[in-house]
Amino acid sequence: MTHKSKEEQQKLLQLLKQAVGNDIPQLTDEYFLQFLVANAWDVHGAQRQLQETLAWRKENDIDSIPVATNSNKLPLLLSVRGYKYVQDGDLGVHPGLSTTTLKIGSLIGGDCFHKFDKEGHPILIDRTGYHNSKALGNELTSEQITNYQVACQEFVGRVIMKESSERLQRIIHRETVIFDCSNMGIRQFHMNALYHLKAVADIVQHYYPETLHRLFIINAPSAFVMMWKVIRPWLNPGTLDKVQILGKDFKNVLLEHIDAENLPDFLGGTCTCDQMPGGCVPIRSEGSLLNPTDANEQVSTVYNTDIMEAASTNRSLCQL
Numbered sequence: 358m359t360h361k362s363k364e365e366q367q368k369l370l371q372l373l374k375q376a377v378g379n380d381i382p383q384l385t386d387e388y389f390l391q392f393l394v395a396n397a398w399d400v401h402g403a404q405r406q407l408q409e410t411l412a413w414r415k416e417n418d419i420d421s422i423p424v425a426t427n428s429n430k431l432p433l434l435l436s437v438r439g440y441k442y443v444q445d446g447d448l449g450v451h452p453g454l455s456t457t458t459l460k461i462g463s464l465i466g467g468d469c470f471h472k473f474d475k476e477g478h479p480i481l482i483d484r485t486g487y488h489n490s491k492a493l494g495n496e497l498t499s500e501q502i503t504n505y506q507v508a509c510q511e512f513v514g515r516v517i518m519k520e521s522s523e524r525l526q527r528i529i530h531r532e533t534v535i536f537d538c539s540n541m542g543i544r545q546f547h548m549n550a551l552y553h554l555k556a557v558a559d560i561v562q563h564y565y566p567e568t569l570h571r572l573f574i575i576n577a578p579s580a581f582v583m584m585w586k587v588i589r590p591w592l593n594p595g596t597l598d599k600v601q602i603l604g605k606d607f608k609n610v611l612l613e614h615i616d617a618e619n620l621p622d623f624l625g626g627t628c629t630c631d632q633m634p635g636g637c638v639p640i641r642s643e644g645s646l647l648n649p650t651d652a653n654e655q656v657s658t659v660y661n662t663d664i665m666e667a668a669s670t671n672r673s674l675c676q677l
């Protein structure tokens with residue numbers, strides 16, 4: 358139904374560009390296409406979503422959100438392994454981070470952008486089974502969680518995707534995500550945490566359309582079935598098509614999409630990231646980041662106020 362020939366796609370792209378206006382020259386054709394695909398090639402729907410996104414970005418000054426790079430040496434919001442524009446590193450109690458970021462990091466339990474899949478998409482691996490859902494749900498607000506998510510989206514969009522695109526000589530805007538549910542139990546079924554997840558899903562699906570390539574949910578326990586019943590209706594059909602839920606038998610599926618040397622050994626590959634403490638995707642022990650110093654400010658943004666303010670005038674804090 359939504360299949361369109363190349364000629365039809367080009368025609369709809371031109372229609373969308375005319376409708377949105379030519380006063381935004383920095384937008385690439387690929388960016389317009391993300392909105393068209395997310396709206397099953399409906400130009401009006403794509404136009405509405407794109408204009409809402411541009412208005413949201415302007416209103417919240419999203420372009421001025423700082424992103425960590427090799428040159429600006431800002432502290433990372435999550436672990437990173439195997440990229441050239443940002444050094445391997447982990448989220449830690451570094452000066453400049455807000456206490457909110459440290460708290461979220463310690464309750465999430467571990468997440469890492471780790472190398473590329475076979476098609477050149479960066480891979481995000483999340484230790485979903487180690488989330489402290491109760492504390493995430495009760496001790497944080499949706500605003501704090503979505504601020505963190507948006508800052509991570511901007512980081513991957515402006516830093517990691519740049520390298521992905523350069524490697525393939527074409528624009529890459531999608532990531533492959535692995536949610537590892539090992540260690541998950543019924544305690545993770547916590548409604549407040551799921552509401553935060555909904556807030557995140559709403560923001561990502563609306564303002565960052567077509568940024569997901571595939572989502573593998575692995576080691577899914579029986580408790581996950583209950584959670585999935587709650588989560589499923591919040592996801593767009595386009596997102597759902599990209600989700601694959603796997604139990605213990607996931608290794609061959611992952612290896613179809615990711616070369617063994619780019620896949621951590623605990624997921625069936627051969628990578629161990631021995632050069633880094635904690636290996637490929639360090640599990641953060643609960644409380645490891647909960648001793649902030651005076652250099653960590655209590656604000657709902659991801660970085661301290663001075664960094665957030667400096668980034669609004671200093672572009673080197675916002676891009677490569």
Ligand SMILES: [Zn+2]
Binds near residue numbers: 638
């Ligand atoms: Zn590794």
